[in-house]
Amino acid sequence: MSKIDFIKDLSNFLKARFPYIYINTYEEERVIKEIENVCNREELIKTPRRVYEWSITSGFYNNNRVVDGSVNTPIKALEYIEGVSEPAVFILKDFHVNFGVQSKPINYEVVRKLRDMIIPLKHNPKPKNIIFVSPVTVLPDELQKDITFLDFDLPTKEDITDLLDDMIAINSSSGRIRININQQEKEQLVKAALGLTFQEAENAFARALVKDGVMDINDVQVILKEKSQVIKKTGILEYINTNLNMNDVGGLENIKRWLRKRNKSWLDSAKKYSLSPPKGVLITGIPGCGKSLIAKAVSSMWQLPLLRLDMGKIYNGLLGSSEENIRRAIKTAEAVAPSILWVDEIEKGLSNSGSGDSGTSSRIFGTFLTWMQEKTKPVFVVSTANNIDKLPPELLRKGRFDEIFFTDLPTLSERKAIFKVHMKKRLKNPQILGGFQITDDVITDLAQKTEGFVGAEIENIVITALYEAFFEDRCIDLNDFYKSILNTVPLSVTQAEQIKAIRDWANVRAVAATPKEDRSDYKVIDKVIPEKKPTDDDISSNRGGRTIDF
Incomplete structure (x- = not known):
């Protein structure tokens, strides 16, 4: 809600003699200034009103001057309001503690008094309104039909x-x-x-x-x-502080270019081109091929906060109702917008089945989908998924995400880039290098020997090679890398059938994260699917997504 909308709604509520208005905000000082602004303008509310503030520690005061400091209980405050004979608005601070919070029970005497005052407030010849200002929303069932909520947004x-x-x-x-x-x-x-x-x-x-x-x-x-x-x-969202950048991601140039072209699209300069901020991307594919790295690197590229949505905490009963938790997570992401919301392994948290949980999963799924479709705040959603079979069709249709990218096994050029990133990151100490040099020939040799390896496995090869040298307290050499490669059984072997199924799905539903020029160096080798030698249809030069380059 904009500032103009708040002023308009508040003035209408006051003119219409709404007895109780509830404003949920931490910014007491700022909201009180806006209330005073409305109450002093005859053109807005016809009958100007004097503004009283009340707190349990100070009693009633006006313009920072104490009117009656002895009114230090909620019942006395309500009785004082009844006795005021001039047009007025009464701002009651932290009155929600009487409505039942945590271990403190509902003050039914206060609730009953508020209900008794409704008719007198509505029909008083001198208009009077009560505004509850509180940082949290607490409302007893008895008052749900009598209190009107008014949003007060953070600073524009x-x-x-x-x-x-x-x-x-x-x-x-x-x-x-x-x-x-x-x-x-x-x-x-x-x-x-x-x-x-x-x-x-x-x-x-x-x-x-x-x-x-x-x-x-x-x-x-x-x-x-x-x-x-x-x-x-919030306890639900996790702020990811990362120093990764796109140079730390080997390969995947297609998705990198796509993201670079949308950098700063939330700024006013994009409005000249009638552009709206991008909604988000779904990155699916083979585990260990850079999906999470992309989510972290885009935060550094765009210089926006990265928030990780922990679906386990959404369903944690200790935090309250699951539906309220997802709404709170969305509200927080929008509050700090522009931001990036990372939903890791989205298929595990957003199931559309709702089986065994009284429909909670379905309601959470529906809330998230509706928000994805209709959100107006610049929250860029990066969702990653490994098990594409569990992705519901509603999530994949256009309008939810701007694009669906598929990350396949790294190509030769991508493996070279991955080796270069990890070797230059870890092999910095001259005492460890000795006579070993990170040359293009060395990197090409290692990349050729790791056909079918994912990025995470290549990183582990570098780490394992360093452990070999560390154990023997010597400089590293090329044989350490060879030994590490020989002792690694890649994912393309252990999960060959699953990888083929993922490729078949992505071939018509997703855009390849690897550009066409890099995909040309895929090779057909027995190592990828050992039980059955793949045909050209299984592993083609265009495998792993539609041929679209950005």
Whole structure:
């Protein structure tokens, strides 16, 4: 809900004499300012109202001046409201504790008093309204038909921009802070802060300013760290802090190009082309071929927070109802948008069967699908799946994801890239290298000997070779890699039938993550499916997805 919508709805509720309005927000100060703004404008509500605030610690006060500090119980507060004879709005802070929270039972005396006051409030010649402002939503069944909920969103882009401009103006004039951002970088800083409360955004910008005395594009990471605190508090989403980048992903150039072309598509500059932010991608394929790496690397490429949705916690009864948990996870992802939501092994968490759980799985599945179809906030969903047989057809139809990518066994050029990444990452110490050199010939030789190996297995070959040298306390040599390769039984052997089934499915339903020029070096070898030598139809130059290149 925008700020304009909030003002419009609030003014209509007040004019219509709604007795009770419930606003769920942590930002008391900001929402009270908006309420006072509406109550003082005759053009909005016809009859201006005086605004009273109440808390159990301070009693009633107006304009920061105590009106009656002795009103320190909920019943006394409601009785005081009954006695006020002027048009007024009463903001009751943290009144939800009387509605039943955790170990504290419902205060039925308060609930009954609220029900008794409904008719008098509606028909009072001097209009009076009660607004509950609370950081959590708690509502007893007895009041469900009498209280109206009103959304109050987090600060808008304009609010955050004004805050950043004020902080830049104040600090740059002192001469101690240097500002080194252009307009687009400033927009990125603002977008990074969306999803924070006004106070959280102010803290994040202040932290960025004092870190090194410079405000620049690198401060996006400082703001994202502040966002991680918001995410951790949900208990359902996990903030993934990764330093991986696309250079750490060997091969898969098709999906890399696709992602590069959509970088910064959530910024205003994309609106000139009438573009909406991408919805997301589903990456399926053979285990160990880079699906999770892509999810982590896109976060670094796009400089957006990466949130991992733990489906196990969604179904954890200790956290509350499963349906509420998925809604809370979605709301949090949208609150920190633009963001990336990573749903790992989505087929395990979003089953459409609903068997044995009273339909809970089906309802969660439906909630997620509806959100995927209709979401307007820039939350890019990266879903990964290994067992494509369990993917329901509703998830795969157009409109849910922008594209479905398939990751096959690495080609020769991709295996070379994977070896290069892991060898350069781990073989840095000259004392370990000795006379061993990472040349193109060495990498090509190892790649040719690992036909049918997945990326994770190639990484493990490098690690195992290092363990051989470590055990004997010597420099590494090429034979260590050969030994590691000979002692590895690749997934393409142990799960040959499953891999063929995945390829058959992806050939008509997904786009190959590997570009056409790299797929030309696939080889037909007995090693891939040992029991039965594959035909050209089983392993073709176009295997593993439609021939579409980005």
